[in-house]
Amino acid sequence: MSQDSKPESASVSKPGQDAVPGSRDEAIEGLRMPPKLMLDLARQAAELVVNRIESLPGEMAWDGEFRQGLIDDLKEDPPEKGRPGQEVLERAARDILPWTLRLDHPRSFGFIPSSPTWPGILAEFMAAGYNINACTWLVASGPSQLELVVIDWIRRWLGYPEGAGGLFTSGGSSASLDAFVAAREAAGHPERGTVYMSDQSHTALLRAANIVGIRRECIRTIPSDRSFRLDMEALKASVLEDRAGGYSPVAICANAGAGSTGAIDPLEEMAQFCSEEGIWFHVDAAYGGFAALTEAGKRLLRGIERADSIGLDAHKWLFQPYEAGCLLVRDIQTLEAAFGFRHNMLQDTQWGTNHPNFSDRGLQLSRSFRALKVWMSIQMFGVAAFRRAVANAMELAVQAEAYIQGSPTLEVTHPVTLGIVCFRINPDDAALEETALEQINRSVLAQIFWNNSAFISSTSLRRKFSLRLCIINHNTTWDDVLETLQAVERFGKEALKAFGE
Ligand SMILES: Cc1ncc(COP(=O)(O)O)c(C=O)c1O
Numbered sequence: 001m002s003q004d005s006k007p008e009s010a011s012v013s014k015p016g017q018d019a020v021p022g023s024r025d026e027a028i029e030g031l032r033m034p035p036k037l038m039l040d041l042a043r044q045a046a047e048l049v050v051n052r053i054e055s056l057p058g059e060m061a062w063d064g065e066f067r068q069g070l071i072d073d074l075k076e077d078p079p080e081k082g083r084p085g086q087e088v089l090e091r092a093a094r095d096i097l098p099w100t101l102r103l104d105h106p107r108s109f110g111f112i113p114s115s116p117t118w119p120g121i122l123a124e125f126m127a128a129g130y131n132i133n134a135c136t137w138l139v140a141s142g143p144s145q146l147e148l149v150v151i152d153w154i155r156r157w158l159g160y161p162e163g164a165g166g167l168f169t170s171g172g173s174s175a176s177l178d179a180f181v182a183a184r185e186a187a188g189h190p191e192r193g194t195v196y197m198s199d200q201s202h203t204a205l206l207r208a209a210n211i212v213g214i215r216r217e218c219i220r221t222i223p224s225d226r227s228f229r230l231d232m233e234a235l236k237a238s239v240l241e242d243r244a245g246g247y248s249p250v251a252i253c254a255n256a257g258a259g260s261t262g263a264i265d266p267l268e269e270m271a272q273f274c275s276e277e278g279i280w281f282h283v284d285a286a287y288g289g290f291a292a293l294t295e296a297g298k299r300l301l302r303g304i305e306r307a308d309s310i311g312l313d314a315h316k317w318l319f320q321p322y323e324a325g326c327l328l329v330r331d332i333q334t335l336e337a338a339f340g341f342r343h344n345m346l347q348d349t350q351w352g353t354n355h356p357n358f359s360d361r362g363l364q365l366s367r368s369f370r371a372l373k374v375w376m377s378i379q380m381f382g383v384a385a386f387r388r389a390v391a392n393a394m395e396l397a398v399q400a401e402a403y404i405q406g407s408p409t410l411e412v413t414h415p416v417t418l419g420i421v422c423f424r425i426n427p428d429d430a431a432l433e434e435t436a437l438e439q440i441n442r443s444v445l446a447q448i449f450w451n452n453s454a455f456i457s458s459t460s461l462r463r464k465f466s467l468r469l470c471i472i473n474h475n476t477t478w479d480d481v482l483e484t485l486q487a488v489e490r491f492g493k494e495a496l497k498a499f500g501e
Contacts (some may be wrong), residue, residue, distance in 0.1 A: 257288020
């Protein structure tokens with residue numbers, strides 16, 4: 001290797017400096033790093049990450065930068081020569097990675113946060129280090145067997161029947177997509193296929209329906225009732241009308257934890273209706289599914305076990321790093337019938353017997369080894385710790401609701417379900433118009449955003465602007481919730497005063 005083409009890091013980086021002269025540790029060769037440098041950089045990366053996690057409570061939950069600032073900082077041509085690894089890691093940790101919503105901050109309550117466990121993070125590293133492609137049994141028999149094991153744990157947590165199976169996906173969106181493909185094929189891929197979901201369903205389902213070729217005008221958005229649960233009568237009427245009009249229902253979708261409110265659709269009634277009508281029943285449990293770990297969650301999700309397919313996100317309430325979605329189906333043949341295509345180049349993967357090739361179960365051929373995260377986390381902490389973490393989050397949400405009910409400034413806008421608290425500034429004695437309330441609550445949201453360490457978000461409940469806390473972080477304490485609510489009250493009082501109330 002000529003001196004010219006040698007990356008700078010071999011000679012100037014601190015990690016690796018004390019390599020034995022003349023040994024393989026000495027220099028970077030091509031795209032290969034000497035083992036000592038690899039270890040030094042890995043240690044540095046681990047220290048950066050651990051320090052970040054430890055310092056989270058003292059940080060703001062959100063940091064962002066406007067586009068121009070980031071363009072100025074980051075725009076550059078790719079360097080022709082490599083730079084010292086230590087500097088590259090430091091720069092990533094200083095200039096790129098902090099400019100985010102810190103979803104795992106204990107006061108990160110906006111949207112749907114996520115707080116991964118350390119074993120899950122390590123599993124990502126190990127799976128990448130072992131370069132696992134969990135595509136087929138031939139290529140990854142150990143990982144494939146482990147995926148079967150972990151999927152079966154989830155099946156049992158949900159009370160899903162034996163024989164049901166599935167796979168890990170990138171997230172809830174791709175789980176819905178794979179489910180809709182299976183549903184469409186099971187329905188015989190009809191010309192005028194329709195799907196049904198509530199007006200509270202996630203846009204991921206709309207996108208998935210669109211991708212599988214359901215025409216936009218054939219996606220039925222069924223109104224929800226006062227509790228934001230799908231209205232059964234409206235659903236039945238819609239299906240009846242479609243059948244009479246020559247349409248073919250492909251799938252009915254239920255929310256098991258709608259994003260805005262945590263609302264759970266009437267799962268048992270929907271399951272019954274789907275079974276009577278011979279329509280595929282898909283449950284979007286991306287947010288709420290892992291509540292099934294707890295007794296209270298199991299009760300709330302009763303009926304989920306009758307679904308034809310269930311999408312869940314382990315990167316939400318099972319405390320895993322992104323991406324860790326999964327899809328379970330009652331009859332695994334429905335997935336394999338939809339996705340089991342053969343290619344000559346892959347003919348050797350028809351190897352051995354009595355095993356799945358996970359690439360025959362979904363969109364992806366090359367797949368990262370997501371099951372390892374869940375497995376390593378459960379192995380190291382045990383299921384009981386996860387159950388406690390989910391239960392604790394649900395209890396904090398109930399406690400928050402009680403606090404709001406007792407506050408003269410705040411109002412609950414939807415009863416707490418599955419860890420989601422919807423509320424707003426609306427003093428008992430103020431009698432304010434909706435537009436005024438929206439203005440006041442928007443200004444409080446902005447104050448929290450800029451001037452408080454917490455991050456909260458908002459939603460619109462039948463045009464009622466609401467603040468919203470989603471409490472699912474295993475590190476969140478009552479103090480985190482209380483001080484955030486107190487900050488909302490404080491900013492609310494200031495906003496009311498400015499408004500002349
Ligand atoms: C209820 C619900 N469904 C589906 C999704 C989409 O999941 P993902 O972002 O993992 O693709 C989300 C994401 O937050 C969700 O909350």
